[in-house]
Amino acid sequence: MHRAAHTALCDWPQFVRPAMIRRSLRCTGSLQTSSRAYSVIPPPRDREEEEMMHRMLRVDHAGEYGANRIYAGQMAVLGRSRTGPLIQQMWDQEKKHLAKFNEILAENRVRPTALLPLWNLAGFALGASTALLGKEGAMACTVAVEESISEHYNSQIRALMESDPERYTELLQMIKEFRDDEMDHHDTGLEHDAESLPGYWLLKNAIQLGCKAAIYVSQRV
Numbered sequence: 292m293h294r295a296a297h298t299a300l301c302d303w304p305q306f307v308r309p310a311m312i313r314r315s316l317r318c319t320g321s322l323q324t325s326s327r328a329y330s331v332i333p334p335p336r337d338r339e340e341e342e343m344m345h346r347m348l349r350v351d352h353a354g355e356y357g358a359n360r361i362y363a364g365q366m367a368v369l370g371r372s373r374t375g376p377l378i379q380q381m382w383d384q385e386k387k388h389l390a391k392f393n394e395i396l397a398e399n400r401v402r403p404t405a406l407l408p409l410w411n412l413a414g415f416a417l418g419a420s421t422a423l424l425g426k427e428g429a430m431a432c433t434v435a436v437e438e439s440i441s442e443h444y445n446s447q448i449r450a451l452m453e454s455d456p457e458r459y460t461e462l463l464q465m466i467k468e469f470r471d472d473e474m475d476h477h478d479t480g481l482e483h484d485a486e487s488l489p490g491y492w493l494l495k496n497a498i499q500l501g502c503k504a505a506i507y508v509s510q511r512v
Contacts, residue, residue, distance in 0.1 A: 330394075330461070331395055331461045331465055332348070332398075332399050345402070348392065348395060349509060349510060350443075351444075351447075352392040352395075352396055353404045353406070353407065353410060353505070354505075354509070355388045355389040355469075356389055356403075356407060356414070357414040358389075358414070358436060359385050360414025360418065361414045361415070361418035361432065361433075362418060363414075363415055363418060364415040364419035364420075365378050365433075366378055366418075367418075367422075368423055369422045369426065369429055372426070374429065377479070381479065384476070406508060406512055425488075426483065427487050428488055430479075430481075431480065431485040431491050431494055433477070433480035433485065434480035434481055434495065435496075436502060437473045437476040437477040439499050439503065441477060444467075445470065448466055
């Protein structure tokens with residue numbers, strides 16, 4: 292029995308990887324902030340703040356929903372290719388983002404955009420059509436979309452920091468984490484030959500123009 296205990300202690304570093312330690316630290320951080328009466332969004336002080344938060348959450352939810360549908364379209368075309376696991380890995384992160392926003396919308400009684408059925412079809416069509424151009428097409432789409440989402444998150448971070456960073460601590464932490472994930476996806480697209488697609492800049496600009504329009508409309512409808 293003593294020998295078994297000694298063996299287990301000696302083997303401990305083999306099982307405790309840096310990633311496991313990071314996950315444990317994240318869990319600890321979540322527990323430290325869970326003593327508040329709310330998870331991420333503080334109760335609104337007035338009608339103006341409530342409307343601002345609802346617009347922000349509505350458009351963020353729509354963006355994550357659209358990103359999920361884009362990756363679903365890419366996987367429908369390239370899921371069995373060598374690029375499939377890479378796309379799936381990014382999609383899995385987007386699923387976590389969307390699940391969190393679903394939770395926040397329900398908790399704060401925020402109405403999602405009425406255009407979700409449109410983003411459902413448009414997102415899937417965009418993902419599938421660019422994936423039909425091959426791996427480079429899918430990665431070009433990823434770069435364009437994730438860059439747009441990252442810039443949008445950065446604008447929200449600046450607005451919250453200028454408003455009251457202490458009041459929005461949990462929200463800022465979440466948005467920064469999601470922004471970093473989106474930038475990782477953006478960089479992954481560049482690393483996997485997005486810019487080698489013929490007409491890359493034309494496609495990227497067209498997609499980003501569509502993203503800006505979707506952000507504008509989703510905040511209001």
